Amino acid sequence: MSPIYVKKLPWKFDIRRLQEELQPLKSLFIPWDQNTREEFNDSYILGFLHSKDCPPEKRLYDSVRSFCPQRPSGILIDKYNITNPGIYDGTGFNKKLKRFEIHRDYTVFNEDYLDTEFYNIYTELTKYYEIDRFRIVMLKSLTAVNWHQDNFENIHVPIETNTGCRFVMDDRSYYLPADGSSYQSDDCVNHSVFNAGLTDRFNLLFTIAGFKEGSYKLCHHLDVHGLIGKHGDLNYIAEPIEQITEEDLYDVHQRRS
Helix, strand or coil, X not given: CCCCCEEEEEEECCHHHHHHHHHHHHHHCEECCCCCCHHHXXXXXXXXXXXXXXXXXXXXXXXXXXXXXXXXXXXXXXXXXXXXXXXCCCCCECCCCCCCCCCCCCCEECHHHCCCHHHHHHHHHCCCEEEEEEEEEEECCCEECCCECCCCEEEEEEEECCCCEEEEXXXXXXXXXXXXXXXXXXXXXXXXXXXXXXXXXXEEEEEEEEECCCCCCCCCCCCCCCCCCCCCCCCCCCCCCCCCCHHHHCCHHHHHC
């Protein structure tokens, strides 16, 4: 059976409202990679979760710095201010990859955005998942994220995108339309995102830190390490949600015909 790297979820949200609420936030994004000089930053970010004692002016940025993809060595490394850059070769799963420690400090949703579709998404999906980060990532047009691996699964809700923007997992390429749909990805395999289009991509991205009944689990590489969920069982595998095939997911050209 072919591995499933990306799965469309049964939850769909109000894309018109998301796009409207995104507009006043666009001027508030900061560079995701703080180790890269400003003129070379391709990705920008802000987040909605923060620690309890976070001052108001820092709430959009309190939890955004973690898990930033590292730049690869060997590609014009002199222009980046990086220590010990990671090197990623080929495709497949890195067996040395370890699960991350859940950051339980960032548990407060920014009160300035409680009356938004972002908060509606958060309240709906935390019924099924424990969420460690809840962020919007902007990828500039005509740029790409380097080939890398993470050690967790993510959920995506594209807000603004274009057909030249692709999510590449191992040897597969996916187009995730901005129509209110949500997607889960197994980011333990090598992956990248490239934006070959002429408009910036804005993607709501949140990290799964635990599974509850009714959720879906894609990654089984490191079940021995497990993810701490409310079940208290490190080997707990969530029951599958609605089954959707790869063919149902993506080919935008096929859907238009």
